[in-house]
Amino acid sequence: MTGSSGDRRDKAGAKRVQFSSPFLPYLFLAPQLAIIFIFFYWPSAQAIQSSFYLEDPFGFGSTFVGMSNYADVLRSNEYLGIARFTAIFTVLVTFFALSIGLLLAVKADGVIRGNSGYKTLLIWVYAIAPPVAGLIGMMFFDQHIGPIVKLAAWFGLDIKVGLDYFDTAFAMIVVSVWKQIPYNFIFFLSGLQGIPVSVREAAALDCRSGTRRFWTVVLPLLAPTAFFLLIINVTYALFDTFGVIDVMVKDKAANNPITLVYKVYMDGFRGNDLGGSSAQSVILMVVVFVLTIFQFRFIERRVHYN
Amino acid sequence: MHRTKILDHVILLIGVFIMVAPVVVAFMTSTHEAADIHSNGLSLTWGGHFAETYETVLTRAGGFTGKITGFNMMLNSMILGLGFAAGKIVLSMLAAYAIVYFRFPLATVAFWIIFTTLLLPLEVRILPSYEVMNALKLTNTYTGLIVPLLASATGTFYFRQFFKSVPDELLEAARIDGAGPFKFFIDVLVPLSRTMMAAIFIIMFVYGWNQYLWPTLMTTDEGFFTLVRGIKQILLVWVGSNIPDYNEAFALAILAMLPPVMIVVIFQRWFIKGLTESDK
Numbered sequence: 001m002t003g004s005s006g007d008r009r010d011k012a013g014a015k016r017v018q019f020s021s022p023f024l025p026y027l028f029l030a031p032q033l034a035i036i037f038i039f040f041y042w043p044s045a046q047a048i049q050s051s052f053y054l055e056d057p058f059g060f061g062s063t064f065v066g067m068s069n070y071a072d073v074l075r076s077n078e079y080l081g082i083a084r085f086t087a088i089f090t091v092l093v094t095f096f097a098l099s100i101g102l103l104l105a106v107k108a109d110g111v112i113r114g115n116s117g118y119k120t121l122l123i124w125v126y127a128i129a130p131p132v133a134g135l136i137g138m139m140f141f142d143q144h145i146g147p148i149v150k151l152a153a154w155f156g157l158d159i160k161v162g163l164d165y166f167d168t169a170f171a172m173i174v175v176s177v178w179k180q181i182p183y184n185f186i187f188f189l190s191g192l193q194g195i196p197v198s199v200r201e202a203a204a205l206d207c208r209s210g211t212r213r214f215w216t217v218v219l220p221l222l223a224p225t226a227f228f229l230l231i232i233n234v235t236y237a238l239f240d241t242f243g244v245i246d247v248m249v250k251d252k253a254a255n256n257p258i259t260l261v262y263k264v265y266m267d268g269f270r271g272n273d274l275g276g277s278s279a280q281s282v283i284l285m286v287v288v289f290v291l292t293i294f295q296f297r298f299i300e301r302r303v304h305y306n
Numbered sequence: 307m308h309r310t311k312i313l314d315h316v317i318l319l320i321g322v323f324i325m326v327a328p329v330v331v332a333f334m335t336s337t338h339e340a341a342d343i344h345s346n347g348l349s350l351t352w353g354g355h356f357a358e359t360y361e362t363v364l365t366r367a368g369g370f371t372g373k374i375t376g377f378n379m380m381l382n383s384m385i386l387g388l389g390f391a392a393g394k395i396v397l398s399m400l401a402a403y404a405i406v407y408f409r410f411p412l413a414t415v416a417f418w419i420i421f422t423t424l425l426l427p428l429e430v431r432i433l434p435s436y437e438v439m440n441a442l443k444l445t446n447t448y449t450g451l452i453v454p455l456l457a458s459a460t461g462t463f464y465f466r467q468f469f470k471s472v473p474d475e476l477l478e479a480a481r482i483d484g485a486g487p488f489k490f491f492i493d494v495l496v497p498l499s500r501t502m503m504a505a506i507f508i509i510m511f512v513y514g515w516n517q518y519l520w521p522t523l524m525t526t527d528e529g530f531f532t533l534v535r536g537i538k539q540i541l542l543v544w545v546g547s548n549i550p551d552y553n554e555a556f557a558l559a560i561l562a563m564l565p566p567v568m569i570v571v572i573f574q575r576w577f578i579k580g581l582t583e584s585d586k
Contacts, residue, residue, distance in 0.1 A: 015470075017477050018409040019487045028404035029416055032397045032462065038442075039457035040423050043434035050434070104321045107314045120574060121322045125329070127566035129516035129534045135541065135559050136332050145347040145552065147331075181325065183581075190582040239429040243518040247537060261429050268433035269523070277433050284430045292425045 047285070051278035062275075069279035079263065079280075086259040089173060090237040096177045097233055098226070101184025106214065108185075109192040119189065126182035130240055134247030137175035141167075162250055169257040172248055176241045183236075184229055191225035192218070224298075231295040235288065260284055329563070336360075336556035343552040355553070363557045374528040374536075376558060383515050383532040387565070389452040390514030391507045398461030399499070403491055405462075406469040407477070423458045429519060436523050446527040455520060461506060464580070468502045469495070505580025508573050512566040533562035 051069055053062040073079050108118045125133075140148045141161040152159045161171045195218070203217040219226075242261055249256040258266070260280065268277030331348050338346075338353030364376040404410075405417055428435065435454060436445075444450030472495070480490045496503075521535040531539070540555050570577050 015406055015474055015477065017474055017481070019407055019490075020409045021487065022410075024487055025404040025408035025410045025413070025416075028400040028408075032401040032420060033416070035397065035453060035457045036420060036423055036459075039435060039438065039454040040426075040431075043431045043438050044426065046434035046437065047431050100321070104318060107317045107321075111311065111314050111318065118318050118322065120571060122325055123574065123578070124567050124571050125325050127512050127516075127570040128329075128563045129518060129537075129566070131518045131534055131537045132516075132559050132562050135537050135555065136328050138541070139332070139335075139348065139552065139556065140328060145343060147348055150347070178324070178328070181321075186578055186581060190578065235427065239427050242429060243534075246518070246522075247541060250541065264430070265432060265519070269436075274433065281430050281433065285426055288427065288430060289425050 044285070047278045047281045049278075050274055051282045053275055055272075055274040065275070069275040070283070073276055073279050073283065082258060082260060082263050085169070085257050086238065089169070089176075089241075089257070089259060090234055092173050093176045093180065093237040093241070094230065094233040096173070097180035097236075098184055098229060100177070101181050101229075102188050102222075102226075104181070105185050105188035105192055106218075108189055122185050123182045125179065126186070128179065130176075130179060130243030131247045132243075133175050133179045134244040137171055137178075137244070138248060141171045161248065162252070162256065165255060165257055168248060172241070172244055172257065175244050175248070176237065179244070180233060180236055184233070187225055187229055188222065191222050195221055227298060228295070231291060234291060238284075238288070329560075332556045333560050336553050336560055338553055340549050340551050340553050344549050353553075359553050359557045360561075363554050363561065374531055376533070376561060378529070379531050379533045379536050380561060382530060383534065383562070384565070385448055386451055386517065386521070386532055387511045387515035389448065390455055390517075391510035393452060393456050394461040394510045395503055395506060397456055398459075398463075399465050399496075399503075401462045402465035402469055403495065406466055407487070407490075420459045420462055424460065424463065428455070428458070432519065432523060439524060444524075446525055446530050448530070450524050451521060451530065451532075452514075455514065455517065461510070464506055465499070465502070468499060472498060501576065501579070504573070505576040505583075508569055508577045509580045511569060512577075515566050533558065537562065 050062070052064060052066060054065045054069070055062045104118075104122060108115055108122070111118070138161070140146050141159060143149060143160065146159075146161075149159045149161075159167045159170075161168050199217070199221070203213050207213040207216065238259065239261055241259065242265070245258055245262050249258060249262075261284065264277050264280045264284065267273045267280065271277075331350060334350055334352060335343055335348045336353075336359055337356040338349055339355055342353065343349070364380075367373055367375050401420060405413060405420075439445050439450050439454065442450075444453075476494055476498075477490065480494055485493065515532075516534055517532070518534050518537075521530075521532050522538065525531055525535060528539075536558065540558055
């Protein structure tokens with residue numbers, strides 16, 4: 001990092017030497033700013049605005065209703081049920097994706113030989129789009145041809161994805177975790193390989209037990225990576241799993257588990273409930289906003305460590 | 307010591323199996339005939355119908371209007387992936403250049419206007435974004451498919467971090483040589499950023515190719531469907547028939563994952579560099 005004096009200009013990324021020109025910087029910024037204003041600020045403002053209005057279903061104007069869209073949303077049992085599922089889903093996906101990613105990274109880091117082979121074999125699933133992963137998941141959980149269904153039948157379990165709420169949730173979580181493991185693996189592995197050899201040697205001398213060394217030396221050193229990944233994984237579980245869910249519920253959202261983002265989509269595009277959908281959008285905005293502020297503060301603090 | 311090493315390999319191999327097997331099975335199954343899959347389930351063996359299935363999927367006009375083929379969808383995905391990646395790099399390099407290398411009154415304001423976009427993903431404002439697209443008459447266009455996705459600061463953030471790590475002496479030297487802002491950008495900064503650009507291009511291409519929600523909203527005209535967006539349609543058709551075309555569904559899934567997966571495998575080093583170095 002260039003000079004960490006921490007003043008405002010430094011945060012904006014200033015150099016010691018700079019060009020000064022009355023209009024050039026604005027010219028360079030113009031395309032990015034134009035797109036951001038039209039496709040970010042305008043719709044965001046509109047989401048906030050229409051969350052206070054009740055849209056006439058036939059398109060004849062709208063009435064200001066204050067906070068009543070929010071009240072309706074937050075009082076609805078259906079919404080609260082979906083919020084609860086989203087929370088459970090997010091916790092489970094994040095936990096399993098992080099811990100399996102970490103386990104594999106620690107093992108790959110320990111095995112010097114074959115490391116790059118394992119790396120290649122483990123990371124490419126990252127590039128598969130969530131709905132494609134969802135489609136493959138559907139097939140593996142298919143009533144007729146799915147090997148997982150057959151395997152479960154061996155143990156006397158009857159898995160009915162798409163029909164049974166719990167089974168569908170289970171399949172969604174499995175597919176979402178599967179898709180996210182490579183991402184966590186890459187970051188944990190680079191984090192591990194960034195630990196200096198001298199630190200490793202000192203740790204090996206101090207602490208003979210590999211497991212204890214992991215918990216007391218390695219894990220604390222990985223904490224910044226883990227924290228960063230925690231935020232990324234929560235965001236992934238909240239938003240990027242949309243494709244997995246959309247493919248798996250097959251347009252029968254009513255008796256299937258869905259997340260809050262899916263509900264925004266359903267109410268806005270299927271139910272034509274503009275106000276309600278917008279209010280939900282704003283609620284989600286606040287959630288993500290808080291999460292990201294948290295992350296920014298943390299990253300900022302870490303930059304000072306360097 | 308030795309035993310733990312073996313155990314490590316066992317754990318890694320189980321991990322590799324879990325990650326790789328589903329895709330291998332998907333591919334192998336796609337080479338079987340639909341009726342065969344229907345009666346025998348998924349398969350780990352070669353079915354021998356590779357050419358027919360993939361040819362059908364790529365060339366047969368399908369969908370409700372009968373004008374989209376797998377090949378068209380692949381082309382659309384390519385346009386989205388490449389257009390998005392290229393647009394992202396151009397926009398964000400220019401913006402980062404202005405922020406890092408220029409002294410101007412509104413620098414801090416511009417910085418915050420751009421970086422606020424990192425706080426909110428597109429998914430939380432899909433409905434109003436769609437309405438904006440409608441107002442601008444951009445639905446069912448490539449512009450509408452690509453440009454709104456560019457409204458986030460990820461790329462700018464990457465390039466800003468990178469430019470900040472470029473030694474100040476380079477600019478001093480260039481200025482002594484009499485280089486202006488354009489010359490410095492094109493002759494010094496762009497060549498220096500080549501690896502960074504490649505890394506970001508790869509990440510952004512994969513991101514663009516894999517888009518789902520936005521293309522689903524934006525494109526109702528099947529002529530604009532991408533492969534990933536087409537997945538839902540595949541499933542809807544597939545659910546309806548007596549003997550579902552599992553083979554074709556799998557073949558399309560394989561085609562939809564092939565380009566991004568190949569890019570990640572081939573350019574692994576750059577991909578990982580871009581992911582890990584820029585995000586922190």
